[in-house]
Amino acid sequence: MIGIIDCNSFYCSCERLFLPALHNAPVVVLSNNDGCIVSRSDEAKQAGIAMGIPYFQAKELIQQKGVHTFSSNYNLYGDLSWRVMETLRQCLPAGAVEVYSVDECFVTLDHIEPYQLEAFSLHLKNTVEQWTGIKVSIGVAATKVLSKVANRLAKKNKQATNCIMVLNTPEKVATALQQTAVEDIWGVGRQYAEKLRKYNINTAFDLRSMPEAWVQKNLGGVVGQRLLRELNGVQSIEMKDPLLNKKMIATTRMFGKNVTSKDQIKEAVATYITRATEKLRRQQSAASVIYVFVIPKQEKTEGRFRHGNSVGTYVHLPYATSATHLLIKPAVAAVDQLFEEGAVYKKAGVILSGLVPDESVQGNLFTDAVPQQNRKLMSAIDNINFAMRNDIVQFAAAGTTRNWKMRQELRSPRYTSRWEELREVI
Numbered sequence: 001m002i003g004i005i006d007c008n009s010f011y012c013s014c015e016r017l018f019l020p021a022l023h024n025a026p027v028v029v030l031s032n033n034d035g036c037i038v039s040r041s042d043e044a045k046q047a048g049i050a051m052g053i054p055y056f057q058a059k060e061l062i063q064q065k066g067v068h069t070f071s072s073n074y075n076l077y078g079d080l081s082w083r084v085m086e087t088l089r090q091c092l093p094a095g096a097v098e099v100y101s102v103d104e105c106f107v108t109l110d111h112i113e114p115y116q117l118e119a120f121s122l123h124l125k126n127t128v129e130q131w132t133g134i135k136v137s138i139g140v141a142a143t144k145v146l147s148k149v150a151n152r153l154a155k156k157n158k159q160a161t162n163c164i165m166v167l168n169t170p171e172k173v174a175t176a177l178q179q180t181a182v183e184d185i186w187g188v189g190r191q192y193a194e195k196l197r198k199y200n201i202n203t204a205f206d207l208r209s210m211p212e213a214w215v216q217k218n219l220g221g222v223v224g225q226r227l228l229r230e231l232n233g234v235q236s237i238e239m240k241d242p243l244l245n246k247k248m249i250a251t252t253r254m255f256g257k258n259v260t261s262k263d264q265i266k267e268a269v270a271t272y273i274t275r276a277t278e279k280l281r282r283q284q285s286a287a288s289v290i291y292v293f294v295i296p297k298q299e300k301t302e303g304r305f306r307h308g309n310s311v312g313t314y315v316h317l318p319y320a321t322s323a324t325h326l327l328i329k330p331a332v333a334a335v336d337q338l339f340e341e342g343a344v345y346k347k348a349g350v351i352l353s354g355l356v357p358d359e360s361v362q363g364n365l366f367t368d369a370v371p372q373q374n375r376k377l378m379s380a381i382d383n384i385n386f387a388m389r390n391d392i393v394q395f396a397a398a399g400t401t402r403n404w405k406m407r408q409e410l411r412s413p414r415y416t417s418r419w420e421e422l423r424e425v426i
Contacts, residue, residue, distance in 0.1 A: 001109045001117060001168070002239070003140040004147045005124065007084060008155065008163070010103035010134070011039035014080050015070050017133045018415050018423045026067040030055050033254040034071050034407045042158075071411040077102060079416045083132045091127055098239050106144060108239055117166045125164060141167040144237045145230035148186040149176050149204060177205035177231065187227050192219060208232055245283045245355070251276040252349025256407040258297060259345045265294060266332045267399035272350045273331050274391075274398055277324045280352060281378060286320035286361050288354035290327060292334040295347040311338050320354065320361045323374035324381075327352070328397050389418060 007013060011029035016022045026043035030036065036054050047065040049058055055069075062069055081102045088097050088107060096108040112120045121138045128136050137158070139151025146167055153176055154165035167173045183193035185204050195218070201207050207215075208231040215224045226236040251272040259265060269292055280287055293312030315330045331350055356362070358375070381393050391398075413421035 001112070001114070001140055001142060002144055002147050002235070003107045003109050003121065003124075003138055004100070004144070004151045005084075005088065005105055005107060005128070006137050006139075006151050006155070007081075007103035008135045008137055008158075009039055009041050010081075011070075011072065011077055012041040012044075013134050014073070014077050015068075015412055016041075017080070018412070022068055026065060027070070028058075028062065028067055029070050029072060030410065031072060032406055033256060034409060035254070038072070069410055071408040073408075073411050073414060075414040075417045076412065080132065080134060084128055084134055084136070087128050087131045088124065091124055095241070098241075106147070106239060109140060114168055117168060118164065121164045121166060122162070125162075135163070137163040139165050139167075141173065142233040143230040143235050145186050145227060146173060146176075146233065149180050149184075152184060153179060173233065174205060177208055178203055180204040182207060185227070185231075187223070188219075204231060245285060246279075247355060248351055248353045249276050249279050249287070249355070250349060250351040251279075252347065253406050254347045255345065255404045257404065259404050260343070262335060262339045264399075264404045265339060265345060265348055266335050266397065267402060268348045268404055269331050269335055269350060270328045270395060270397035271399070271402065272348065273328045274324055274395060276350055276352050277322055277327055277378075278382060278385075280322050280355070281358070281382060284358045285355045286322040286358045287327065287352035288317050288320035288356070289352070290315040290317070290331050290334070291351040291353065292331050292338065293349055293351075294335075294338050294345050296340070297344040297346045313337055316354075319363060320356050321374070322358050323378055325395060326374070328395060332397055 009027075012027040015027060015029065024043065025041075026047050026049070027041040028037050028044050028049055029039040031038045034055055036052055037049060037058060038052070040049055040051060044067055047067060048061060049065075049067060061067075085097060085099055085105055088105060092107055093111060096111075098106040100106055109117060109120070117140050121140055125136055125138055128134065137151055137155045139147045139149070139154050141147040141150050150165040150167045154161045154163050165176070167176055180203060181193075182188055182196045182201060182203060183190060185207070188196070196202075196207065199218075201210065208228065210228070212225060212228055215228045216222070218224070219227065229236040253268070253272065255268070259268075273290075291312055291314050293310045295310050298309075313334050315334050317326075317330065321327065384393050385391055413423070415421060415423045
């Protein structure tokens with residue numbers, strides 16, 4: 001059996017953890033740049049706050065209903081996510097936890113007897129909530145897709161299910177599938193759902209009853225076949241080992257305001273390179289390719305604005321490196337190729353690829369030897385910035401004012417990762 005453990009309204013739960021007065025109050029969390037609503041508590045849903053709508057559209061309703069609003073606090077969410085996953089790792093055998101997202105993970109429950117699955121799920125739920133303060137829902141079934149179905153139904157009526165649902169009999173599976181619309185199946189998008197409804201396939205139970213050849217033809221080939229088998233209780237989506245080293249590292253951000261200055265875009269790109277190289281060094285890798293891109297604001301004919309197409313360029317380095325200053329220089333120079341005078345820009349980003357182990361960098365016959373002393377310099381800077389925070393040591397190319405930075409006007413303190421922002425109890 002496979003279980004999925006999903007944190008309930010995770011971002012909102014993180015905010016409530018340090019503000020107990022909000023436990024039964026409506027709460028929403030905004031996306032990057034305070035743009036859209038990306039997390040809602042149950043009370044906010046009941047107040048009529050829609051998911052994914054722009055903050056400015058919901059602002060009047062938020063004020064009327066007394067909804068507490070927060071900017072995204074990724075330092076806090078990342079740390080609490082790690083605590084939830086680490087708690088599960090301590091409660092389960094080695095290799096039994098597959099982290100799927102910041103607030104979800106699959107777990108293998110083969111070591112639990114079938115009659116003990118519900119009791120063990122309750123034990124896991126209570127342990128996570130007691131150790132971390134984050135409430136979770138658990139769905140258990142024979143496959144990943146069925147466990148997602150179980151989890152969704154467990155969250156749909158929390159009081160009746162106690163946030164736990166175990167599909168361990170054919171009757172329970174059939175009932176759950178009949179209660180699940182096709183658009184709510186994991187892996188079925190909106191367009192496929194519309195297509196299925198045209199064939200009078202309205203529920204997961206209807207889809208499970210279709211012939212495999214038909215599903216292969218009409219639902220994405222092999223991907224559709226795997227989905228059908230999973231709905232029929234045959235494991236076709238395997239548990240995956242954790243990805244220890246990334247093959248690409250990206251840092252992208254929306255600007256806090258419209259940007260028209262080349263210098264500000266260069267500052268942003270230098271800042272993003274700094275963040276990306278910190279991640280690069282944490283996995284002891286070096287990069288040989290940089291992709292730099294910007295996204296302009298584009299006007300529609302009817303007068304409204306939207307994001308334009310991404311404009312970017314690749315920079316191939318003579319040898320791989322993890323030194324920030326050696327990556328900043330070509331990345332900033334690439335902005336000269338991309339920048340268009342008079343254009344308005346909303347976003348920029350960098351992607352590092354061509355990653356190799358830092359200790360085995362291939363030399364280049366036509367360039368000087370790879371300078372080894374950069375590793376000690378970068379290590380010293382990383383240690384200082386990690387200990388002191390707030391970029392105590394930074395490169396001048398990244399700027400000092402950074403008035404283009406992403407807006408986070410409603411961000412809560414980083415309670416678990418900054419000494420100066422620890423929660424005070426009076």
